[in-house]
Amino acid sequence: MKKNKIYLILGLTACLSLRFIACTKDDEIDGSKIIIPGADSSELGRWIDSTFRVPYNIDVEYKWNSSDADPSRNLVPPKEYLVKPFLKTVLKIWIDPYSSVSDEGNEFMKDYSCRKLKLIGSGSYNEGSVTLGLAENGYKITLYTINDFDLEAGVSRNELREYFRVMHHEFGHILNQRKDYDTDFQNITGNYTSDWTSINNSEAREMGFISAYARSADTEDFVEILSYYITYTDDEWNDLTGSISSQEGVDFINQKVQVVSSYMNDTYGIDILDLREAITTAVNEVAEGNLD
Amino acid sequence: MRLIKKYSWAVFIIMLSVLSCNEYDPVFEESASDRINNLFNECSAALTQSESGWDMLYFINSQSKGYHLIMDFTGPSAVTIAGRNELTGDEYRVSSSSYEFNNSNGPVISFDTYNEVLHPFADPDQLDLGGDFEFVIVSVTDSAIELKGKKNNTPVRMNKIHGNIGHEAYLNEIDEMTLILFSAGSPDYTLEVNGAATEYVFSNGMSSVFSVATDTATVHIPFIVTLDGFRLYEAEEFSGLGARNFGLNSDNSALVSEESPEVRLIGPDDIAGYFSGTSVSWKLDPSSLSPDVLALYNEIISSVSNRYNGSTDIYLALAGIPEENYFSLRLGFIYNRNTVIADVYFDYEADGPAGITFDYTHTGNSAGSALVSSIAGYAELAELISTSFGLETQYPVSVYNLTFTKVSSPGTWFNTLR
Numbered sequence: 056m057k058k059n060k061i062y063l064i065l066g067l068t069a070c071l072s073l074r075f076i077a078c079t080k081d082d083e084i085d086g087s088k089i090i091i092p093g094a095d096s097s098e099l100g101r102w103i104d105s106t107f108r109v110p111y112n113i114d115v116e117y118k119w120n121s122s123d124a125d126p127s128r129n130l131v132p133p134k135e136y137l138v139k140p141f142l143k144t145v146l147k148i149w150i151d152p153y154s155s156v157s158d159e160g161n162e163f164m165k166d167y168s169c170r171k172l173k174l175i176g177s178g179s180y181n182e183g184s185v186t187l188g189l190a191e192n193g194y195k196i197t198l199y200t201i202n203d204f205d206l207e208a209g210v211s212r213n214e215l216r217e218y219f220r221v222m223h224h225e226f227g228h229i230l231n232q233r234k235d236y237d238t239d240f241q242n243i244t245g246n247y248t249s250d251w252t253s254i255n256n257s258e259a260r261e262m263g264f265i266s267a268y269a270r271s272a273d274t275e276d277f278v279e280i281l282s283y284y285i286t287y288t289d290d291e292w293n294d295l296t297g298s299i300s301s302q303e304g305v306d307f308i309n310q311k312v313q314v315v316s317s318y319m320n321d322t323y324g325i326d327i328l329d330l331r332e333a334i335t336t337a338v339n340e341v342a343e344g345n346l347d
Numbered sequence: 348m349r350l351i352k353k354y355s356w357a358v359f360i361i362m363l364s365v366l367s368c369n370e371y372d373p374v375f376e377e378s379a380s381d382r383i384n385n386l387f388n389e390c391s392a393a394l395t396q397s398e399s400g401w402d403m404l405y406f407i408n409s410q411s412k413g414y415h416l417i418m419d420f421t422g423p424s425a426v427t428i429a430g431r432n433e434l435t436g437d438e439y440r441v442s443s444s445s446y447e448f449n450n451s452n453g454p455v456i457s458f459d460t461y462n463e464v465l466h467p468f469a470d471p472d473q474l475d476l477g478g479d480f481e482f483v484i485v486s487v488t489d490s491a492i493e494l495k496g497k498k499n500n501t502p503v504r505m506n507k508i509h510g511n512i513g514h515e516a517y518l519n520e521i522d523e524m525t526l527i528l529f530s531a532g533s534p535d536y537t538l539e540v541n542g543a544a545t546e547y548v549f550s551n552g553m554s555s556v557f558s559v560a561t562d563t564a565t566v567h568i569p570f571i572v573t574l575d576g577f578r579l580y581e582a583e584e585f586s587g588l589g590a591r592n593f594g595l596n597s598d599n600s601a602l603v604s605e606e607s608p609e610v611r612l613i614g615p616d617d618i619a620g621y622f623s624g625t626s627v628s629w630k631l632d633p634s635s636l637s638p639d640v641l642a643l644y645n646e647i648i649s650s651v652s653n654r655y656n657g658s659t660d661i662y663l664a665l666a667g668i669p670e671e672n673y674f675s676l677r678l679g680f681i682y683n684r685n686t687v688i689a690d691v692y693f694d695y696e697a698d699g700p701a702g703i704t705f706d707y708t709h710t711g712n713s714a715g716s717a718l719v720s721s722i723a724g725y726a727e728l729a730e731l732i733s734t735s736f737g738l739e740t741q742y743p744v745s746v747y748n749l750t751f752t753k754v755s756s757p758g759t760w761f762n763t764l765r
Contacts (some may be wrong), residue, residue, distance in 0.1 A: 097445075117460070118445065118447070118459040118460055119457055119458075119459040119460070119480070119481070120459070121451050121452075121457070121481060121497070122451055126498065128471075129469060129470075129471040129475055129477050130469075130471065131461055131466045131469050131470045131471075131472075131480070132459060132460050132461050132466070133460070133461060134460075134461040134463075135444065135445075135460045135461065176461050176466075176470070176472075177470055177471045177472045178471060178472060179471075180471055180475075200472070202461065202470075202472065203472070
C-alpha cells in the first residue's frame, strides 16, 4: 500500500496520464448484450459470477489474458487473495452508490456499467508516470495496481478515495460515451493541451481545472470534475476550492460543476449530491473494515 | 476470336478437371486445432503425472543467469512453485497459483494468477526484470518439456524430477553442485575437443554467466547449474559441435557434453600449481582428518571457545597470501561481533603437479603471533604442517577439495574445502 500512496499522490495528479484510450462517440454500447465468459468453477469464479455477471452483466477478468494486454508493457496478474476484497470494495464504493441513488436501482448499473472489468496486479508504467486505470470504448475498464490494494495491511480513507476516484473517472467516460454532454462545457476555460504535465495540480486549479490532467482534454476535464466532486466530502471539496487564490479559477470550477450536475441529473436522473453522500458513507465504512 | 474463346473454354475445363481430380497428401494427418489440443493433453498429462514435480530452468533474458523454479502441477489448473533465490530473499519459498493452456501465440502454457515465486521475475512493481510467465510449448516428452518465453523468446526447459526427493532437498543438491563447480577460487574451464585443448577458456563462472575471450570479442554465455553439471543458455559455437548440457564424468575429471561427448571442459592439470596460485581459504574439514590432526583441531577449537567465551564460526584453514608470498595456517572466528583472523606463515614450494612442501617461518600477523602461543594446539599444528605433502582431489576438474597426505608418514593427512 505504501507504493500505492506514491502512485496515488504522484500518480493520479501527474499520472492520470492515463492513456484513456480515446473514447469515440460512435461506439454505442449495447447494454442488453449478455456477457457469457468462460466458466471459472473456482470459488472465486463462482462468487464473481453471482455478484457481478448475473446482477450487473459485468465480466470480471482477474486471470491473466494476454489477448487484450499491451505486449510492450511489463504487467503481472493480481494476487488471487486480494481480488475478492478489492471487488467487494468496487461493489461498495462504485456500484452500490449509483444503484442506491438511481430510480432504476440495480438496473442502472446493469445498463450503463462497463461490460468487462479487467484487473491487473501491477501498475502500467509510462515515461515518468504510472497508469492506474484505462477505459476503452465504453466496453472495458482496466484497473491496475491491485496487488497494492491490501486492506489487511491497512488502507486510509484518502487512499481509498483516490483509488476509487479512478474508477469513477473511468465510469464517467462510459456515461459520456453513451450520452454526450453540452459542448459549451469545453468553452468554460478552453486552453486544453497535450502538454498538461508542465504544470501541477495547484497551478491547474488557479486556471480553473480541478487537476493538471483535466487540462489534457475537455472529456478528461469533465470526468475529473465528476470524479473529484463525488469522491470528496463537502468539507474536503471546500478545502480544495478554498485553497485556490484566483477567484476566476474558483468560478470556472464551479461553472463546470454546474454543467456536470445538470448533465447527471437531466441525462441519468442522478443527483450528484446524493451520490457524493452515498460514496462518502461507503468509503468511510470500507476504511473502517466493513466490506459487506 | 471464336477460336480463342473455344480454346479458352477448353483450357478452363481441363484445369477444372485437373484441380478436381488431384489428390493432395496432407502434411499432417490431424487438423491444426487437433494437433494443439493433443499437445495440451500430452503436456498436461506429463506435468500432472510426475510425483516429484518438475524443475523449470528459467532465464529472464539472454543476459541473465538461470533460476530453478520447482513446480508441482497438482491439478488441471493448479500449480505450486518453490524457489530459493535473491528474489525470495534467498529463503526457500513456496506459492500456489493457477495455470492454463491457451492458443494465444501457438500452444502456450500461461501461469495466469500471481505466483510469489514466478511472477516477481516479471513484476514492474518489484525489480522490473521483464521476465516471462507465459511460455510457448516447443516439445513434450515424459521427462523434458522445451518451452520458449512468450515475450522474450528465452529458451526454458522443464526437467522431470526423478526419485522421491523433496523440493528443498533438490535445491540443496543443486547448491552443493554449485559449490563444487563455482565457489570462490574455482578454476577457469578450458574447452577440449577430441582430447585437444582449445584456446577457449570459460571463465567467471561464479557470476553464472561465462566469459569466453575470442580473437575479436569476449562472448558472454549465461548458464544454470544442474544436478550433475550445468546447462548453457544456448549451445556454444566454439567447438563447432553445439554443446549445451555438461555433466561431470565418472572420475570428476571433466565436464562432458551430453550432446557431443567429444566436447569437454577441463580444469587445471597441475593441482599444486593451481593451489599455490589461490588466495582463498582452504578450510580443514573436521569430518575428514587423520586422528592426530583431528586431536589438534579439537584442541584448538576448544581452546578458542574457552578463552574467547561466546566466539562463533571458528575455523582452521590454509590460506594463500600472495602479497607476502606465504601460505598461512589461519585460525578465524567471530568474537564480540568482530572477525578475528590469525595467520602464522609458511614458505612453500610445489613438488611437481601433486605435491607441496610447507616450511613454518615462526612468524605471522599480529593476531597469529599472539594466538600461536596462547591457543593450545595451534603451534603444534603449525609444526605438524611444516613438511612435504602429496595432494589429491575428489574433483580434479574444479579442485573443490584438496587432501594433504604427509609424505614421510601417510597416516597423517587432512582434507580441505574451498
